[in-house]
Amino acid sequence: MTDTATVYLFDEQRIYMHALEVDAYGPIRARSTLTVPPETTGTEVAQWTGSDWVVLPERPVPPAPPEPSIEDLRAQVQQAATDKRWQVMTGGLTLPGGIEVGTTIDDQNRITSVVANAALAGLADADEVDFKATNGWVRITIAQIKAIAGAIGQFVQACYSAERAHHEAIALLETPEEIHDYDVNSGWPQSESAET
Known part of the structure; x- marks a missing residue:
C-alpha cells in the first residue's frame, strides 16, 4: 500500500483552494504546503505567506494587469x-x-x-x-x-x-x-x- 500525505493547494493569489491526497514520496506539487490552513467563516479566506497561513476578511481583489507599453x-x-x-x-x-x-x-x-x-x-x-x-x-x-x-x-x-x-x-x-x-x-x- 502506498503511503499518502495531505497537501493543501493554493491559487496564484496564495488563497487556499482544497486539500489533496498525494503519494508521500512523490514530487512536491507547485502551490501547495503540508501546513494545515486555519478554519474560515463567511467571506474569510486563508492566504499562504510562504511560511504560514493568515486569515483575511475576504478574498483580495486581484491586481489589474499592467497597461501595455x-x-x-x-x-x-x-x-x-x-x-x-x-x-x-x-x-x-x-x-x-x-x-x-x-x-x-x-x-x-x-x-x-x-x-x-x-x-x-x-x-x-x-x-x-x-x-x-x-x-x-x-x-x-x-x-x-x-x-x-x-x-x-x-x-x-x-x-x-x-x-x-x-x-x-x-x-x-x-x-x-x-x-x-x-x-x-x-x-x-x-x-x-x-x-x-
Missing part, C-alpha cells in the same frame, strides 16, 4: 495591419471583363505553374485553355493567363507596400490614443484590376 500597443496594431494585408491579398481579384481570380498562395502557384510550363506543354501565347475562375469557367489564351499572373503579382506587391506603409506610420505614433485611433482598414489596393 507603447511598444506592445504598436506591435498589436502592426499585427492587425499584417492580418489585414493577408485578408486583402488572399481575398481575390476581379479583372476587366468580370473574371474573378483567386489570390491565395495555392491560386498564385497554380497560375505561375501554367505560365512557367506553357512552352514545355507546346502552348503558344495565342493558344486557348480552360481556366477556372472563382466565378466560373472561362476559355482564355496563354497570353491572358500571363496577364493575370502579372496583375496578381502587381496586386500582391501593392498589398505588401501598403502593409509596409502602415508599419512605418504605426512606428511613428507616440501615444496610446494615437495608436488606438489608427485605422488599419484604409490604404489597401482595390481588388479590381484596371488592366490585364
